[in-house]
Amino acid sequence: MTINEEQKEETAVLLNRWRRPSLRVTSNAENVGHASWIELFFDLVFVVVIAELSSTLEKNLDFVTFIKFAALFVPCWWAWVLFTFYADRYDTDDVIHRLLILSGMLAVIFLAANIHNAFDNGAVGFALSYIAVRTIVLALYARAVRHVSVAQATLKLYLASYIPSTILWLISIAAPTPIRYLCWAVAIIIELSTPIVGSRLFANTPVHPSHLPERFGLLTLIVLGEAIVSVATGTTTTNWELIPTLAAVGGFALAACLWWLYFNFLETAVIIRGIRSVHIYNYGHLPIIIRNMPKTLEKM
16 A cells, blocks of 8 residues: 555545534435444433333332323433434534534433432432433534534524523422422423424425434334343242243233334334424334333233
């Protein structure tokens, strides 16, 4: 290899480390998009989140407990959605992107650490962690706007929910207990409804038809994986008696059937065309994932 060729190779490596965000897909794109290594690494922190969330259902599964679980699950799920949709549209996987994603992972870890006591002395930590997650996503979009003109519409829409919801999360820190959770609820409603209200702003930033289903499939696998772990853990103290063993077999069979149905549908029937189908696909996963939570499966 000549000196010029070595210099060119070193330059190419350097440019690959520092790349400008760009729109990953156009409306007529037919290339197959797969999750990057940083996305797969990012999903690992949600293994912890799912485990902490399922622990909130350990004592009992009455209506009040389930409502508390759902109230914590929705912002955690939405945090994953925010990073996923950004990566689907603008992922460059360069140094700055990786540092921001790693910062997001750390914020999610703090979010998970406060789940267990989120309705007690961990409420402030939970709120601050969630604000940090949303702020890091804002930084990602702000960076994309500098290099991708169509990202301005997405940033405006994000700010339309970020500003009022962040104010409410901050107010909740100092608010007394009943008002605190009301602020959380209103903030989440604002965040979840904003993409639907501002659907037209997404017209020039389509999602990837293969990358997005893969990402949601990976999240579903994490949830089902926690269900398998829960079944295995539950058998450690049974001494292989008949009834507990049959219950474990039934729990595994149920998780396997859910996997079979979901991924058979994912491979053969997923068609994402237009922003309306994106919303249906995105929000439709919320009840599916909640339904597949490990402790929910155990109590069936």
